[in-house]
Amino acid sequence: MMTLGGDHTIALPILRSVAKKHGPVALLHFDAHLDTWDTYFGAEYTHGTPFRRAVEEGILDTEALSHVGTRGPLYGKQDLTDDEKMGFGIVTSADVYRRGADEVADQLRQRIGDRPLYISIDIDCLDPAHAPGTGTPEAGGMTSRELLEILRGLSSCNLVSADVVEVAPAYDHAEITSVAASHTAYELTDASCPGRSRPAAPRARSAARSNLAAEPAPARPPRTRTYGRAAAARGRNVGTGPPGRPGRDVRMTHDHDLVLRPTEAQSAEALSPPPGPQRR
Numbered sequence: 001m002m003t004l005g006g007d008h009t010i011a012l013p014i015l016r017s018v019a020k021k022h023g024p025v026a027l028l029h030f031d032a033h034l035d036t037w038d039t040y041f042g043a044e045y046t047h048g049t050p051f052r053r054a055v056e057e058g059i060l061d062t063e064a065l066s067h068v069g070t071r072g073p074l075y076g077k078q079d080l081t082d083d084e085k086m087g088f089g090i091v092t093s094a095d096v097y098r099r100g101a102d103e104v105a106d107q108l109r110q111r112i113g114d115r116p117l118y119i120s121i122d123i124d125c126l127d128p129a130h131a132p133g134t135g136t137p138e139a140g141g142m143t144s145r146e147l148l149e150i151l152r153g154l155s156s157c158n159l160v161s162a163d164v165v166e167v168a169p170a171y172d173h174a175e176i177t178s179v180a181a182s183h184t185a186y187e188l189t190d191a192s193c194p195g196r197s198r199p200a201a202p203r204a205r206s207a208a209r210s211n212l213a214a215e216p217a218p219a220r221p222p223r224t225r226t227y228g229r230a231a232a233a234r235g236r237n238v239g240t241g242p243p244g245r246p247g248r249d250v251r252m253t254h255d256h257d258l259v260l261r262p263t264e265a266q267s268a269e270a271l272s273p274p275p276g277p278q279r280r
């Protein structure tokens with residue numbers, strides 16, 4: 001079952017229903033915020049508190065709770081310590097950027113194992129560049145590419161139910177948020193298809209990538225071009241510099257690695273102060 005929100009409050013009654021069928025479930029919570037606050041503006045049941053209520057009600061498996069994309073402001077001093085006590089692990093949006101979607105998905109899969117899994121996606125996990133139409137946008141978020149790739153990397157998990165929430169069309173522009181949310185919902189639908197299995201895909205992709213890094217491609221004579229000095233200074237290819245003038249070796253390998261190396265003359269020039277107008 002997948003639910004489209006609506007604000008994040010709806011996750012709580014949905015989790016109650018899911019737990020009636022599957023027992024306490026693993027939770028993967030994509031969000032800029034923790035949503036484990038005790039109260040929000042004095043209220044117990046709000047879009048900032050559903051997962052604390054769920055832990056209190058015993059409907060979550062506290063061995064497998066994770067936030068992904070976290071970066072938002074805290075509501076109180078105890079927020080992080082309370083959250084940790086409840087059993088949550090945190091993958092910040094900066095972690096996703098630094099470690100990459102495949103590695104994050106691998107670690108989440110290990111944490112989740114074969115437990116029944118609920119995925120709750122607050123669209124504000126994305127950067128406002130990818131999801132401006134939401135109630136509490138926070139800068140520095142994940143890209144839609146990172147979110148979709150992590151979800152694809154979780155396709156072997158036992159996903160039993162999911163939601164996509166906090167899309168606010170009134171704040172959207174050019175359907176940017178709706179496009180991100182609909183593609184996210186599509187990936188979740190695909191991931192929850194019974195009998196569908198792509199367990200090895202993310203690992204295979206990682207392996208292929210590391211193989212490329214470990215074993216260099218077969219040697220091929222690199223094409224070498226010398227560019228004009230002015231072009232090199234601007235980093236643009238506007239033609240070949242005349243012989244004898246300081247230039248820059250540009251080696252373009254077949255897999256499009258571009259390696260810029262200054263010539264000896266340029267290196268020497270860089271060490272001496274640049275000629276410029278005399279100061280008075």
Ligand SMILES: [Mn+2]
Binds near residue numbers: 008033035047122166
């Ligand atoms: Mn939320």
